[in-house]
Amino acid sequence: SQQGEEDPQALSIxxxxxxxxxxxxxTSINNLQWYRQNSGRGLxxxxxxxSNERExxxxxxxxxxxxxxxxxxxxxxxxxxxxTASYFCASSxxxxxxxxxxxxxxxxxxxx
Amino acid sequence: xxxxxxxxxxxxxxxxxxxxxxxYPIPRHDTVYWYQQGPGxxxxxxxxxxxxxxxxxxxxPDRFSAQQFSDYHSELNMSxxxxxxxxxxxxxxxxxxxxxxxxxxxxxxxxxxx
Numbered sequence: 343s344q345q346g347e348e349d350p351q352a353l354s355i356x357x358x359x360x361x362x363x364x365x366x367x368x369t370s371i372n373n374l375q376w377y378r379q380n381s382g383r384g385l386x387x388x389x390x391x392x393s394n395e396r397e398x399x400x401x402x403x404x405x406x407x408x409x410x411x412x413x414x415x416x417x418x419x420x421x422x423x424x425x426t427a428s429y430f431c432a433s434s435x436x437x438x439x440x441x442x443x444x445x446x447x448x449x450x451x452x453x454x
Numbered sequence: 455x456x457x458x459x460x461x462x463x464x465x466x467x468x469x470x471x472x473x474x475x476x477x478y479p480i481p482r483h484d485t486v487y488w489y490q491q492g493p494g495x496x497x498x499x500x501x502x503x504x505x506x507x508x509x510x511x512x513x514x515p516d517r518f519s520a521q522q523f524s525d526y527h528s529e530l531n532m533s534x535x536x537x538x539x540x541x542x543x544x545x546x547x548x549x550x551x552x553x554x555x556x557x558x559x560x561x562x563x564x565x566x567x568x
Contacts, residue, residue, distance in 0.1 A: 373555050385497070385544060385559040430496060434555050441487060441510050442546070442557055444496040 348431060354451040361418045363448040365431035366411075372440065374407055376416050377430045379447075385430070388416075418450075426452045456480055458547050458560035466566045467535050475530040475563045479547030485509070486528040487557060488520060489544040497544060503528055504550060535567045 349364040367374065376388040391398045391407045391414070398405045404417040414431055428449050432442040459478040467473050479486050485504045489497040490513075499512035503522035514520075517535075522528045526547075532539060542564050546557040 375556065377559075382542070382564075384561040387556055387558070390556055434557075440555070441499045441502055441512060442489075443499065444489075446496045 348429075348445040348448045350448060351446065352449045352451070354453060355421060356453050357421060357423055359421055361421050361425070361450055361452075363416045363429050363431075363450070365414045365416070365445045367414070367431070367433045367443070367445070368412065369433070369435065369443075371409075371433040372436045373434050374405075374414050375432045375434070375442065376403075376405060376414075377432060377444075379428045379430065380426075381428075388429075421450075421452045423452050423454050426450060458545055458558050460543075460545050460560035460563050462563060463561065464564050464566075466568065468568055469535055469537065471535050471567075473532045473535060473565060475532070475543050475545075475565070477528045477530070477545030477547075477560060479526050479528070479545075480549075480558055483547035483549045483558070484526060485548050485550050486522055486526065487546040487548075488514075488528070488530050489546065491542040491544065491562075492538075493541070495541075500530070532565075537567050540565060540567045 373392045375390045377385045389400045391405050402419045407414045428447045430447045431445040434440045461476045487502040488500040491497040500514040501520050502510045506522045518532050520530045542562045544562045546559045548557045
């Protein structure tokens, strides 16, 4: 991966449980974003957290950012079968035209 | 709301052929990014353009070239195609100057090289 690793690479949980995915990055960032991708489909933006933020919520999603450890986590609460997808973290630097660098993704499977 | 448009959505080419992928950003977005995602891989940044000038370059092969036109749409030209070029190619756009750094992704073009 250009950026770093996501942990775990695959996660299978029971519907209704919480799912936590972790991500590490290598360089200084302006912000970190989480994306969702259904198999072979497009990337859907979930949430963005800026480097000066530590935690952010959006519906059933909670993202944390620890810039000292260069890591982030995505928590999905009360998981549903429709949450089955791959989840990627992606970081962006300070340039106004800065590219996104993706992590290697976590494949999440929700068992009914 | 208008989204990023990519065409074609699917493309099948043979080895050594050429392919051109097109990306139409969201209106008033001036920055375009191209990413390549191989099977089971994470998206890899290829190249980006800001105001029709190349702004950043990633792991783009020399066989590939791209440009952004005056209407801000972008084209990715791929020559001497190889089997390993089979992938999903995403285009993303954003509007510079905004406090939001979110990139909006298109649905992707699936290129299959046989």
